[in-house]
Amino acid sequence: GESVGLHLPTLSVQEGDNSIINCAYSNSASDYFIWYKQESGKGPQFIIDIRSNMDKRQGQRVTVLLNKTVKHLSLQIAATQPGDSAVYFCAENSGANNLFFGTGTRLTVIP
């Protein structure tokens, strides 16, 4: 079955530094990937997505990189702010119209 996992469960960064959150996936048939942010007591919030025909996509302060060769996904957050502190999940869709979530990385921004 599909497996989406994260290399590190926690990440601490200084305010203003860049953050990189990594994610590995195992289903080579997955063609759509999403990063979500989850704050305490709230539902997952969409950050950015990427389809398998791309290897990079940029949003406001965020960039997602997709390496299909090694089945690796990363989320880069530029100039990390205290409001970025949350748990970040990657999720993959292999075409079955459901998302499989990874275990999450807790990002803590140190002021």
Add this chain to the structure above:
Amino acid sequence: EPEVTQTPSHQVTQMGQEVILRCVPISNHLYFYWYRQILGQKVEFLVSFYNNEISEKSEIFDDQFSVERPDGSNFTLKIRSTKLEDSAMYFCASSEFPNSPLHFGNGTRLTVT
């Protein structure tokens, strides 16, 4: 910005009781989902729903679970006879198209005692 709303925010029930969790998806969305998250764990897929029928369901979604779209705005998840291990956050989500971002509600915390 339109959002998915869920009620109640917290539901406490006794083991063996039936619960219904309610969701109002974003109005122009056609695809609806339920996910759950046991405390401290990842978000797990339960079921997807389109055109008044289940599209996909996971192993978690057994005969004790059912979903319904009783009218043009609500989407419900029913658990017929709750078990202790059903205690979790239940998230409803909706999307406009397949393979497009899912928008999640803030969840219902279900506690089974």
